[in-house]
Amino acid sequence: MEARKRAILKAVVQEFTTSAVPVGSQILANRYFLNLSSATIRNELSNLADLGYLVQPHTSAGRIPSDQGYRYFVDFLMETEPLPRPVKVFIEEQVQGAPADGQLFVERVAMVVAAVTHNASVVSAAYGPRARIKHLDLVSLDPQAVLLILLMEGNLLRQQVIEISQPVEQGALSRLAGRILKNVAGKDREEVGSLAERLTPGVENEVLSQVLVLLDHFEQGAETLVVHDGVRNLLKQPEFTDTARLHEVLEILEESRHLSALLRQLIMESDLQVVIGSENLTEQLRSCTVVLTTYGPSGRLKGTLGVVGPTRMQYGQIVARLGAVARAASQRLAEIAS
Amino acid sequence: MEARKRAILKAVVQEFTTSAVPVGSQILANRYFLNLSSATIRNELSNLADLGYLVQPHTSAGRIPSDQGYRYFVDFLMETEPLPRPVKVFIEEQVQGAPADGQLFVERVAMVVAAVTHNASVVSAAYGPRARIKHLDLVSLDPQAVLLILLMEGNLLRQQVIEISQPVEQGALSRLAGRILKNVAGKDREEVGSLAERLTPGVENEVLSQVLVLLDHFEQGAETLVVHDGVRNLLKQPEFTDTARLHEVLEILEESRHLSALLRQLIMESDLQVVIGSENLTEQLRSCTVVLTTYGPSGRLKGTLGVVGPTRMQYGQIVARLGAVARAASQRLAEIAS
DNA sequence: ATTAGCACTCCCTCCGCTTGAGTGCCAATT
DNA sequence: AATTGGCACTCAAGCGGAGGGAGTGCTAAT
Known part of the structure; x- marks a missing residue:
């Protein structure tokens, strides 16, 4: 894809993830592309829509990223945001002070993830078939x-x-x-x-x-060792003003059987997974994104830690923060669970 | 209060708890008081409203019970419903098969309470200052x-x-x-x-x-030993279509510090507590009812188990089912935690 | 290739209208 | 004195149309 298209897609995602309002050519021209006219941007937007990266809620509305658009963003455009100092401090304090007890440890980590990502969190305990x-x-x-x-x-x-x-x-x-x-x-x-x-x-x-x-x-x-937290964060998001949506998500989160199955099937593959909207195999998560990573003190012992939220989430920030929590948790676990 | 007023109040509560629609004189006359005219019932309703037991959402609407009305119902009119056979079986199977592990036990009980009451559940582990x-x-x-x-x-x-x-x-x-x-x-x-x-x-x-x-x-x-479940049940209730309400409740449920404080302060007093709407000291629960009871294998060891839901709940059913779970949990705990 | 201009689309909000359930009151009835 | 039928009144909710506005797509000019 040409550089300018990429830049525009990136701008649309960034704008939409913070404003939650479909973004139009005018706003892009004013805030991101001062040297281009809105008409030019309209043409590009139209192209990006034809390519499947953007969709229009209705004819006379701005554009919002499609799942495919988010996918492209995450794969090629996303920049992981540097951690603000207070967030870094919060993560370290909370995780360093986490209890040795496996169950409590997981609960603490889930709390931290929910707090720093402003989404729902999901954490499983560090375990593996070769655990001793x-x-x-x-x-x-x-x-x-x-x-x-x-x-x-x-x-x-x-x-x-x-x-x-x-x-x-x-x-x-x-x-x-x-x-x-x-x-x-x-x-x-x-x-x-x-x-x-x-x-x-x-x-x-x-x-x-x-x-x-x-x-x-x-x-x-492993079902008994999966906890979730921060569902209240989802309530603030406009995509969940309709309680039906939330109900679907809660069905998954509150049924730890489903949850652990979900985690297991996802985390097999790589160390950081971003599953966007319709990419989810789980029917109820089709309008959500799940971001997962692993933590653990050793190769034998792996736990999962992740975020569940609307597809419109601040990917760069969340990936960075999730990674920071994972590192802190791995380190703390190495200390106490040697 | 005269017998007829009580009967009408009872009918209003019963009707409203199931239909969620303000109940008018017509419906009462047709379904509950075939020998009275709607005009007579209107007079009684008006009296009950003056006495503070009923309120009107707006001038030309039916009546709904006030917190005071629910209070009177719970204290004097409520009949605990007999357990349907399948519910009884479900409770016994699930609780008899509950794991010995204290944490898992609590989680199982919370799941059962949520399932049989169709509300959010809150359960704390059996413990006490004199535990050995x-x-x-x-x-x-x-x-x-x-x-x-x-x-x-x-x-x-x-x-x-x-x-x-x-x-x-x-x-x-x-x-x-x-x-x-x-x-x-x-x-x-x-x-x-x-x-x-x-x-x-x-x-x-x-x-x-x-x-x-x-x-x-x-x-x-004791904070670490309080779990909740069944928040998804609340989403089905019309009083929570507004997510702001739900957010308040989740703030309490997801902050186990608050939750354990709440339980401790409430359960001191008696064995079955029904705290209705504005009776709640906790600001965020002012539009909810909390029903609590205790369980435990002995006098020394007491756990709390309860339900959080809208003030419009089926009190008779919930009290009966909560009691049944408490009995089953006490019994199971006596077996495994002797 | 870019852009100004312009007609067009369609959501959203507001407004007024109608409908209907329910009330409160009064006078008649038992 | 309690009950009831009758009736005017109130108000939420649903419907439909008008106006505003944000945004698009297209065309012609640069």
């Missing part, structure tokens, strides 16, 4: 019931009540837990699996197989 | 840093990184944890506090004082 067991403990509830406590890398803590075939009292349980831990500490799902196969039946094996169940549960059910 | 320590463990991170894991009654699990003054390796840590646990198991904040005072300085005391910090943190920061 960090600690394990057994607590006696009644003679045959035991609470299994499992701490994974990323400081994800889970508990599960398990039944054992013969009564064991707390002292023996603690020793058993210590013995098992020696074998499984630092191991991942697969390694523990092969360990369990080699073990003769007995209480130790019963516990191990439950550990496996819990690990698998972790894996599929 | 159930288990405690120490995990070595690096030589001087230790992860303290604390399991409380109600299966609330928290972790905190603590610094110790001299390096201790994992084996010794585990023995130390066992020793401390012997002393603190089954004790509450106060008992652990007096224990710590009697202890000579040393690593054991350092750990104990951190346990106290964590317990205090639990206490004030």
Whole structure:
């Protein structure tokens, strides 16, 4: 595309993302292209519309970017905005002070993302199929019931009540837990699996197989480790004055099953993903953009962190800020979840 | 108030809560009072309005209940609806199958409340100042840093990184944890506090004082243990077609600090609380009703569970269903968090 | 290739009109 | 004395047309 067309497309996106009003040739000529007349710009706009980058809400209105227009903008024209000092400070303070607890950590990060992007945020805990067991403990509830406590890398803590075939009292349980831990500490799902196969039946094996169940549960059910925040930010956007739109989005956000599926399917591919409007496979998100990136202290451990908002969002700013939060979160997690 | 006035007020509330349209004398005469003329009912409606139980949106409209009208209805006229069989089954299945983990348990309960009341739900974890320590463990991170894991009654699990003054390796840590646990198991904040005072300085005391910090943190920061769900249900209600209203409510729901403060202040007083519209001390909830009740396996351990919705809600149904969830949750918690 | 000029389109807002549901009151009825 | 039918009155909501204005597309001139 010629340079001038690109410049005009860029101007349209920038103008529209801040004003939310379809932008006309006059405004572009006055604010962005002082050396061109509005008529020239009209011709270019018309061309850009023919090419599919812009659309007109109705005949006598200005232009707004199509999904394809936003796509071109994000791929070729967008400049990531430098972080304003206060935003940088806010992110660092909040994330550096985030609790070690995996669940609380995720909630904190979601809060920060929502605050700095002024959109809804979505964050999943750092986990992965090769995550290692960090600690394990057994607590006696009644003679045959035991609470299994499992701490994974990323400081994800889970508990599960398990039944054992013969009564064991707390002292023996603690020793058993210590013995098992020696074998499984630092191991991942697969390694523990092969360990369990080699073990003769007995209480130790019963516990191990439950550990496996819990690990698998972790894996599929990353659902429980996805949180969202900042829905209130969406309410301020004109595209959500119609509550029907918002209802669709909330259906996704409040159903963590859907949400985790969405994240998993998207984040496979690359480190920064911008999914614009109709590019979304999820029906309910067709009028939204989802921006996702990953964070994590290591290659094994990956969490997702993202933004959900109207397709009209300030891409440059949001990508920059999301990246900053991701870096801070990775760093903090390396400290506390080593 | 005379019986007939009460009957008419009751009819107005019932009609309005389902239709969301101001109710006129005609409809009442036709559907509820076949032996009275609409003129008679008009007189009664006029009286009820003078008494402050009803208001008129405008001169030539029907009547809607005022906050005072709803208050009278809830105090004297409401009949708790019997649970439909499928609802009963749903509640029991979902709550019986709720995970042992305190956090996940709360999330499950919030989902159930939202589903059966068709409103937004708010649930806090079962906790109290006299909650007892159930288990405690120490995990070595690096030589001087230790992860303290604390399991409380109600299966609330928290972790905190603590610094110790001299390096201790994992084996010794585990023995130390066992020793401390012997002393603190089954004790509450106060008992652990007096224990710590009697202890000579040393690593054991350092750990104990951190346990106290964590317990205090639990206490004030019940904030982290309040979840909400079902905001999407509110979007279907005509009173929230204006997004400004919804924004106010979301400000409260999404700020868990506010939310926990709200719950704490409300639930002090009685076991079932219905706070209607302007009765709310919280500015942003002035057009909402909050219905709260408590649940818990014991007197020591109390959680809150509630509904936030428009003042026009089906009080009888919601109170009944909330109660059913509370009972199921108490029972389930007694099983798993003994 | 650019631009001034101009007719044209169409949304938006305002205004007045009509409709209809509902009220309040009065006089008649039981 | 309570109830009721009758009736004038009120006001929101829906409809349709007029006017304004922002913006376009086209044409002809530069």
